[in-house]
Amino acid sequence: MSSKQLIELRVNGEIHEIVVEPRTTLLHVLREDLGLTGTKEGCNSGDCGACTVLIDNHPAVSCLTLAIEAQGKEILTIEGLDQQGRLHPLQQAFIDHYAVQCGFCTPGMILSAKALLDRNSHPTEEEVREAISGNLCRCTGYVKIVEAILAVANDQQKVPI
Amino acid sequence: MTEFSVIGRSVPRVDALEKVTGKAKYSVDLKLPGMLYAKVLRSPYPHARIVRIDISGAEKLAKVRGVVTGKDAPEEGVGWIRDRRILARDKVRFVGEAVAAVAADSIEAAEEALELIKVEYEELPAVFDAEEAMKLHAPVVLHPDLLKYTRTPLPYPLYRFDPERPNVYVHRPIRKGDTEKGFEESDLIFENRFSTPMAQHSCLELHNAIAVPEPEGGLTVYDSTHVMHAHKADLCRLFRLPPSKVRVISLYIGGCFGGKAGMIVPAIASLLALKTRRPVKLVLSRDEVFLDGTSRESMTIYIKDGVKKDGTLLAREIRMILSAGAYSGTTTLVAKNATFGAVGTYRVPNFKLDSYAVATNTPPTGAFRGFGSTEVLWAIESQMDMIAEELGIDPLEIRRRNILKEGEEDVCGMKTHSIGARECLEKVAEWIEWDKEPLKEEGSWKRGKGIAVGNKYTMVATRSVVNVKVHQDAAIEVRHSAHEVGQGGNTILAQIAAEEFGTSVDKIRMVFTDTAITPFDAGTISSRSTFHTGNALRLACQDVKRRIFETASERLKVPSEDLSLREGVVYVKGADKTMKVADLFSPAGFLLKGGELVGSGTYAGPLESEDADTGQGKRPVTSYAHGANAVEVMVNVETGEVRVVRNGTSFDMGQPINPKLCEGQMEGGLAMGIGGALYEEMVLSNGEVVNSSFIDYKCPSSLDVPTCGDVKSMIAAAPHQEGPYGAKGFSEGGLVAVAPAIANAISRATGVRIRDLPITREKVLKMLRSITGTGKEVD
Numbered sequence: 001m002s003s004k005q006l007i008e009l010r011v012n013g014e015i016h017e018i019v020v021e022p023r024t025t026l027l028h029v030l031r032e033d034l035g036l037t038g039t040k041e042g043c044n045s046g047d048c049g050a051c052t053v054l055i056d057n058h059p060a061v062s063c064l065t066l067a068i069e070a071q072g073k074e075i076l077t078i079e080g081l082d083q084q085g086r087l088h089p090l091q092q093a094f095i096d097h098y099a100v101q102c103g104f105c106t107p108g109m110i111l112s113a114k115a116l117l118d119r120n121s122h123p124t125e126e127e128v129r130e131a132i133s134g135n136l137c138r139c140t141g142y143v144k145i146v147e148a149i150l151a152v153a154n155d156q157q158k159v160p161i
Numbered sequence: 162m163t164e165f166s167v168i169g170r171s172v173p174r175v176d177a178l179e180k181v182t183g184k185a186k187y188s189v190d191l192k193l194p195g196m197l198y199a200k201v202l203r204s205p206y207p208h209a210r211i212v213r214i215d216i217s218g219a220e221k222l223a224k225v226r227g228v229v230t231g232k233d234a235p236e237e238g239v240g241w242i243r244d245r246r247i248l249a250r251d252k253v254r255f256v257g258e259a260v261a262a263v264a265a266d267s268i269e270a271a272e273e274a275l276e277l278i279k280v281e282y283e284e285l286p287a288v289f290d291a292e293e294a295m296k297l298h299a300p301v302v303l304h305p306d307l308l309k310y311t312r313t314p315l316p317y318p319l320y321r322f323d324p325e326r327p328n329v330y331v332h333r334p335i336r337k338g339d340t341e342k343g344f345e346e347s348d349l350i351f352e353n354r355f356s357t358p359m360a361q362h363s364c365l366e367l368h369n370a371i372a373v374p375e376p377e378g379g380l381t382v383y384d385s386t387h388v389m390h391a392h393k394a395d396l397c398r399l400f401r402l403p404p405s406k407v408r409v410i411s412l413y414i415g416g417c418f419g420g421k422a423g424m425i426v427p428a429i430a431s432l433l434a435l436k437t438r439r440p441v442k443l444v445l446s447r448d449e450v451f452l453d454g455t456s457r458e459s460m461t462i463y464i465k466d467g468v469k470k471d472g473t474l475l476a477r478e479i480r481m482i483l484s485a486g487a488y489s490g491t492t493t494l495v496a497k498n499a500t501f502g503a504v505g506t507y508r509v510p511n512f513k514l515d516s517y518a519v520a521t522n523t524p525p526t527g528a529f530r531g532f533g534s535t536e537v538l539w540a541i542e543s544q545m546d547m548i549a550e551e552l553g554i555d556p557l558e559i560r561r562r563n564i565l566k567e568g569e570e571d572v573c574g575m576k577t578h579s580i581g582a583r584e585c586l587e588k589v590a591e592w593i594e595w596d597k598e599p600l601k602e603e604g605s606w607k608r609g610k611g612i613a614v615g616n617k618y619t620m621v622a623t624r625s626v627v628n629v630k631v632h633q634d635a636a637i638e639v640r641h642s643a644h645e646v647g648q649g650g651n652t653i654l655a656q657i658a659a660e661e662f663g664t665s666v667d668k669i670r671m672v673f674t675d676t677a678i679t680p681f682d683a684g685t686i687s688s689r690s691t692f693h694t695g696n697a698l699r700l701a702c703q704d705v706k707r708r709i710f711e712t713a714s715e716r717l718k719v720p721s722e723d724l725s726l727r728e729g730v731v732y733v734k735g736a737d738k739t740m741k742v743a744d745l746f747s748p749a750g751f752l753l754k755g756g757e758l759v760g761s762g763t764y765a766g767p768l769e770s771e772d773a774d775t776g777q778g779k780r781p782v783t784s785y786a787h788g789a790n791a792v793e794v795m796v797n798v799e800t801g802e803v804r805v806v807r808n809g810t811s812f813d814m815g816q817p818i819n820p821k822l823c824e825g826q827m828e829g830g831l832a833m834g835i836g837g838a839l840y841e842e843m844v845l846s847n848g849e850v851v852n853s854s855f856i857d858y859k860c861p862s863s864l865d866v867p868t869c870g871d872v873k874s875m876i877a878a879a880p881h882q883e884g885p886y887g888a889k890g891f892s893e894g895g896l897v898a899v900a901p902a903i904a905n906a907i908s909r910a911t912g913v914r915i916r917d918l919p920i921t922r923e924k925v926l927k928m929l930r931s932i933t934g935t936g937k938e939v940d
Contacts, residue, residue, distance in 0.1 A: 031190070037186070038182070038184065040366070042447070042855075045447065045854060045856070047855035047856050048365060050365050078181075079182070082182060095173055095178060098174065098177075098822065101647035101825060102364075102415050102416040102647025103180030103413060103415070104187070104364075104366045104647075105365055106180050110181060125869060128863075132863050133862045133863050136363075136365065137365075138362075138416050138418070138832075139647045139825075140825055140829050141829045141866055142862075144821075146863065
């Protein structure tokens, strides 16, 4: 019991105070304590990517991230991606390109793609495939997911930086 | 062809917004007040007698609220043959079998409790190989009481037992003509053995259920399944509850591919919930999904073909042996229905097939996308290329010569209808530029193209009911029990409702998969939802429209035959009188005459008698979807590595309801097919799965499939006269022809012919060395 501690996590721009044990995973905190169930558990061993969140805009598998390690960092989950109901371009592209089937890989997939586009706004198809290679999808065969991500990248290219 | 306004259009998925925002709920996401967490203790032995179980230590643990063993479990078994208790009582028959379960305040406490349960086993001899297990008077018998078990009653022949082969519980024969005579008349005979390994569906959502005890003794179960009504019936039977007191709810399903029909997870959660009087959540770990989440059986296929010099098939004999695992599950039916893969495509005048499901001390198996067609087509489509090569006939041409034509009888005696196999074959051949040599080889890489055709049937004798309610704002609420497992069923049904009501998809509301409010449906199996649930929905729409017209006809004072409906407005033929559907209601929301605008539709799929000894019948299946794959591969002759670099798929799905969703099924099937062809295999050692994680069991990643421009999915027509708007189901089909197309391409690139899936680098290299050794050129 004494090993429990109170930590502060910043998730989707909001501060949360949570009691955790040192071994509690970020995935557990997100799903069980904060009710952010858009972050999925597929294997609990870092192999499938369904639990991917962004920590300081880097994709991380939250099942292998300890909650205490995430203190002081900016955590983004799928629930924090839209801006007051206005979808992020990747979310819209996933809808428009039929990149969603069962939807279980979708949150992690979109967040891995966001991290890619934020650091490389003009990725090649190969770079897109590399960026999402840790996110397993059993339904789509990846074609429409890759097309959706590339479509956002191409749209961004039209906007002068 | 009739002009449709919504059918045939790629409208966006109706569930996409929820899914891209993380708001879509799966049962695994639910957390109920007072909920306990369950864990299962599993057998470490493949076959053993349970001598004693001591749960006292576990029960004493703080935070533990209930411990159950086989003694607490219902007498009744589960499975088509009810051969498995939800918790083993006297014997365990595979490594991973559930022996005891704990419900505790946290998962950690439940895990701690498992360690305190002491089980004493007495190990028994085990059998892992199906051909060993099916031998006459096999020494190891898994179910000495096999004949005493009750069975799910079925309207068609299935169960066949042979007292001299006590581990065999299904034998499905098909007989047509005289194969001996056919072989005598043949110019050449080809005889080979092929095999496919155990495979895991690897749905990303882990198997899970939450069982909630209701105050009046009933049970509500949130269940990640695709056969909710079957689960409800089983829960009633197991726990002796009346149907009115059991409610099963399925939310979105994070993939199923046939793999979530098993009863063990919802039943154990229910047992614990009834014992503790608290909601209980059971989620399998990924490792447990491999052990006891239902996997695909391994199959050995012996195939003997007799052909004329021009490649015409004269006789074919197939013997299929399914290592079904320790309990029958749905593999009972797979053993029968897998045979249809050998029935639907080719004209064979003399045909003999025997399929056997055999119990072995391995994890239980069941339906897996393709339902056995994938396995038997692996053998057939590989052998078709071997025949073509030997005879010097183009692989495309040998298929053209033998593919059934509309109206011809297949080997089961069913009249072929809606067959687009030939068109699909031509489409993929054209796309891959079959006539052109592959690109020049680079270094140690060799290129080759391969082709294969396939079919996937939809089963008979299943039923769907759909209810429709029209709201005051003219929105149409569709209440149905076809699971949304990712295939897009809700979107397809919304399009059908929109078409029937002359409106757009955004006016359709989906209320789905909750036995308390949505009507009976046989489930999301056998690629049946578009056809069966779709047909029921059309009937339901017509039913409620009839009521709208009857009511409106009184108000408008015109005969109801003169009325039509579009965008929530009733129009009168030849007059400019109209009436809004909204005006049929009082401001308080009830109908001015009658209560609500509701309608119902029931569709019962075909059922004709079939002969148990010959498999002959007018209608052994509802429909076949046909298709083809053409792939181009690169094979590294130094390392044995195979890369699939291009693929064209074409399937006939009658009238496509939503072309983009159809493409999605072909693309998804391709990826799963590449995995199955090249590396997916559950490896067992003494019956124990040794690669029960995604690190060791590889599913294809985004890097393992061809680039977007190198994947083409093509739709072929072939409308079905009984399907809604001519549509038929095909979603499983995307998988069935992929592996043989890849194997055929590898063979054409290198001369290497692999008969046992998966085609690993080791196998390719070994075979390359052996053919080099015999003097055949490799490079």
